Amino acid sequence: MEERNVAQYHNQIAFAKNFDPNSKLKLQNEASFNSSSNEDGASFNDDAFLTEELPQFYSDSESSSVGSVTPPPNNACQVGGKNLGFETFVRNPGAEVFDISGCGSVAKFIASRIDDGHETGSFLVTNLSPIIAQYQQWVRELPMVQPFFAVKCNPDPVTVRLLATMGCGFDCATLGEMDMVLNGLGDELSFGPRGLASSSIIYSHPAKMVSHIEYALANNVVMTVFDGEDELYKLANLPGHENFQVLLRLATDDKHSICRFSKKFGADVREAPHLLEVARSLGLNVVGVHFHVGSGCGDGNAYVTALKHARWVFDVADQLGMPPMRIVDLGGGFPGDTGGYGGPGMPTFQELAADIRAGIEMFGEGFTRPMESIRFIAEPGRYFVSAATTIATMVYSRKGGQNPYQALYVNDGVYGSFNNVVYDHATPVPKKLSLVLAAEAAERAAPEARTAEAFVPESHLMAPMPTSIAAEAIPTAIFGPTCDGLDQMCALETTVLPRCDVGDWIVWENQGAYTHTASFVFNGFTHVPKRTYCIL
Numbered sequence: 001m002e003e004r005n006v007a008q009y010h011n012q013i014a015f016a017k018n019f020d021p022n023s024k025l026k027l028q029n030e031a032s033f034n035s036s037s038n039e040d041g042a043s044f045n046d047d048a049f050l051t052e053e054l055p056q057f058y059s060d061s062e063s064s065s066v067g068s069v070t071p072p073p074n075n076a077c078q079v080g081g082k083n084l085g086f087e088t089f090v091r092n093p094g095a096e097v098f099d100i101s102g103c104g105s106v107a108k109f110i111a112s113r114i115d116d117g118h119e120t121g122s123f124l125v126t127n128l129s130p131i132i133a134q135y136q137q138w139v140r141e142l143p144m145v146q147p148f149f150a151v152k153c154n155p156d157p158v159t160v161r162l163l164a165t166m167g168c169g170f171d172c173a174t175l176g177e178m179d180m181v182l183n184g185l186g187d188e189l190s191f192g193p194r195g196l197a198s199s200s201i202i203y204s205h206p207a208k209m210v211s212h213i214e215y216a217l218a219n220n221v222v223m224t225v226f227d228g229e230d231e232l233y234k235l236a237n238l239p240g241h242e243n244f245q246v247l248l249r250l251a252t253d254d255k256h257s258i259c260r261f262s263k264k265f266g267a268d269v270r271e272a273p274h275l276l277e278v279a280r281s282l283g284l285n286v287v288g289v290h291f292h293v294g295s296g297c298g299d300g301n302a303y304v305t306a307l308k309h310a311r312w313v314f315d316v317a318d319q320l321g322m323p324p325m326r327i328v329d330l331g332g333g334f335p336g337d338t339g340g341y342g343g344p345g346m347p348t349f350q351e352l353a354a355d356i357r358a359g360i361e362m363f364g365e366g367f368t369r370p371m372e373s374i375r376f377i378a379e380p381g382r383y384f385v386s387a388a389t390t391i392a393t394m395v396y397s398r399k400g401g402q403n404p405y406q407a408l409y410v411n412d413g414v415y416g417s418f419n420n421v422v423y424d425h426a427t428p429v430p431k432k433l434s435l436v437l438a439a440e441a442a443e444r445a446a447p448e449a450r451t452a453e454a455f456v457p458e459s460h461l462m463a464p465m466p467t468s469i470a471a472e473a474i475p476t477a478i479f480g481p482t483c484d485g486l487d488q489m490c491a492l493e494t495t496v497l498p499r500c501d502v503g504d505w506i507v508w509e510n511q512g513a514y515t516h517t518a519s520f521v522f523n524g525f526t527h528v529p530k531r532t533y534c535i536l
């Protein structure tokens with residue numbers, strides 16, 4: 001983020017005036033939150049997205065202070081640049097991390113791997129630098145919100161180790177994901193041995209299998225979520241349930257989000273009083289509220305409204321005489337690149353962060369306890385990893401002859417990494433590797449050409465295509481390698497690409513989120529991706 005934007009941010013929220021990016025604790029200690037007494041909840045009823053207004057549930061309440069603020073680990077934000085011994089962070093059997101600063105671009109690195117014979121099938125290149133940059137941006141923009149990476153998004157052990165090293169926590173939805181974080185990363189990470197790792201995990205699935213709950217309890221993963229009373233009874237039946245710290249997941253107004261979750265998960269906020277009473281009667285410890293505004297959030301107001309609802313639930317808990325709530329989990333929804341999810345018409349991360357800061361400030365209005373007693377966390381998934389991974393595929397078959405259109409058959413498809421076409425509303429953008437290299441060379445030779453608008457703006461990672469080359473593009477369909485007609489990433493009607501031949505390589509940027517993690521075995525293809533890591 002530019003210094004100018006940092007200054008703008010400082011102006012935007014009053015309590016950030018003492019912001020020190022290296023110390024969340026300092027920020028919170030010096031904060032001047034509005035802590036005037038809260039007499040009624042009317043202001044939170046105004047724009048509830050649900051058709052009915054939130055019921056009044058307030059009377060005078062005693063102010064109390066509970067909970068503790070968890071500062072980020074000391075090493076948060078200390079990872080940057082390229083000479084920080086990445087092997088330490090990302091040590092993983094079989095994983096090599098290449099410093100490609102000498103090479104200059106991911107495209108050139110991909111080409112060199114192909115040219116020297118290291119890669120013959122499709123492969124993924126994960127550049128770890130964007131992950132670090134995203135983490136640092138998060139700490140700058142939302143220093144009061146501790147991120148827990150949504151492991152489901154990309155359970156790549158190297159990526160998860162890197163995020164753990166920087167101080168990130170983890171949203172795990174299943175036994176397998178918890179096991180990976182607890183046992184698959186090594187004890188030398190910043191959160192140290194297993195005991196501490198447990199407290200860096202939120203088991204964030206509202207509909208849980210008993211064996212997974214038992215695993216969580218046995219491994220001291222105590223933070224979890226619920227959204228209905230049946231799940232509460234299930235939890236309460238298990239020995240050790242009193243150790244759980246449960247968060248009530250609320251449904252949100254996710255109509256502007258690309259992937260909507262609130263039909264499947266989340267309680268209507270009006271159900272909160274009843275659910276809290278059931279939880280209390282069962283001896284369950286409700287510590288806060290959780291929500292997810294949908295992946296690919298299209299409107300930052302969704303966070304603001306959800307934070308209002310969260311605050312209302314906090315007040316309801318007070319009125320019921322329950323122990324004061326202390327955690328708000330803002331879920332995910334943040335864009336991770338400038339493609340579909342972060343493309344035109346979608347809010348940027350900075351814009352969403354500004355809405356969240358405003359929402360948190362509103363949360364604090366009239367709050368009877370110190371805001372330092374509230375821990376805000378979030379579960380970003382695609383935000384951290386989307387831009388980091390480029391997929392390289394080879395054209396192994398072609399149809400079209402000399403026609404002014406072509407069909408290309410490549411060695412990864414919808415049953416492999418590109419399952420995001422089916423499950424994640426994705427429209428992956430293909431680029432012919434040789435032309436990306438040519439464009440990069442042209443730009444190096446004449447950097448001023450960019451300002452003369454001789455380049456078609458396409459990508460923030462690789463050099464955009466000169467218009468002269470883009471003009472030669474023809475309608476192109478691209479298919480994956482199975483026999484299924486649905487195994488298609490690009491349609492003739494929507495995609496143009498310069499003419500390709502068998503043996504040409506196609507690269508696809510921004511493929512780090514919800515891609516290979518959901519590939520499956522079909523048609524004799526195992527689709528286990530070959531991964532290479534680099535730092536640029």
Ligand SMILES: Cc1ncc(COP(=O)(O)O)c(C=O)c1O
Binds near residue numbers: 205295296
């Ligand atoms: C509970 C939960 N948290 C976080 C995420 C991550 O969302 P995103 O990738 O939009 O940040 C998901 C995505 O499915 C989710 O279900």
